[in-house]
Amino acid sequence: MSDTADTTVPVTVLTGYLGAGKTTLLNRILSEEHGKKYAVVINEFGELGVDNDLVIDADEEVFEMNNGCICCTVRGDLVRILGNLMKRRQKFDGIIVETTGLADPAPVAQTFYMDEDVKRATHLDAIVTLVDAKNLAARLADSKEAASQIAFADIVVLNKMDLVTEEEAAEVERRIRAINPYAEIRRATKSEVPIEAVMGREAFKLDRILEREPEFLSGEDNHSHNEDIMSLSFEVSEPLDENKFNAWIGELLQSKGQDLLRTKGVLNFKGQEDRFAFQAVHMIADGDYIGPWPEGSARKSKIVFIGRDLNRPRLRRGFESCVAA
Missing domain, CATH: 3.30.1220.10 (CobW-like, C-terminal domain)
Known part of the structure; x- marks a missing residue:
């Protein structure tokens, strides 16, 4: 078996329907002192609402945060952004790609297999889907995308647990399992999950x-x-x-x-x-x-x-x- 996981940069694809809590989780990763340095690739920097004093090295596309994390905007091709990040390879431990505005995480996941330069430098670590425990039933009823995001997931963060009863939570988990019996489900409130629960998991690799x-x-x-x-x-x-x-x-x-x-x-x-x-x-x-x-x-x-x-x-x-x- 190859040792690519030891020599390439791990990439986490973060997805989830609007309002599920992705921005909250990304804000934590970009601002908390968690001891790791991540490059976070998002569609629109302004969406994050990160305070200006957190940004210490801003240029057109790449923003270095004062905890060492790097934040990027996708104004063009994801492959090009990843290529620019590889020039800073020594500055971070992993990459997070958020799929805001992309209903289906598959095109992002496929990037790491279709482009040879990206494939040599990175490997897909996990697809992480955030789910709104309070509103999942409504999203499944009115949006095919919500079900697709769960189907692709290696790890599901069941967020907003403070808004549901234990019985409601059990029913939401049953709905998730009906779509994807093989994803790991982790409950959370306000996206409070340990960073190591969603990063560096090698969950996309079946052998792990x-x-x-x-x-x-x-x-x-x-x-x-x-x-x-x-x-x-x-x-x-x-x-x-x-x-x-x-x-x-x-x-x-x-x-x-x-x-x-x-x-x-x-x-x-x-x-x-x-x-x-x-x-x-x-x-x-x-x-x-x-x-x-x-x-x-x-x-x-x-x-x-x-x-x-x-x-x-x-x-x-x-x-x-x-x-x-």
């Missing part, structure tokens, strides 16, 4: 998740849905043919990629001793061998799809067709 939670992908053919977004998982006991799988998943992502929000899998390929971790955001896929199977564990291949209008029998047949002869 499996280290913490070996049963992360367990449960054959789970089928949950929230209106038009559902999650399906399948498993097969026989080893897979790597070429068959690559051909099938490649065609599937090309033809159905817009509906497939997140895809994750741990696969047992014939002739290989190590596990293969696979994941995709829409059509952009990534995978790597992540070391041996845990001692005593069954070498079952498991795959999870989170998306819209998924055909369970067709996906099951396609996955099973990859079994090695």
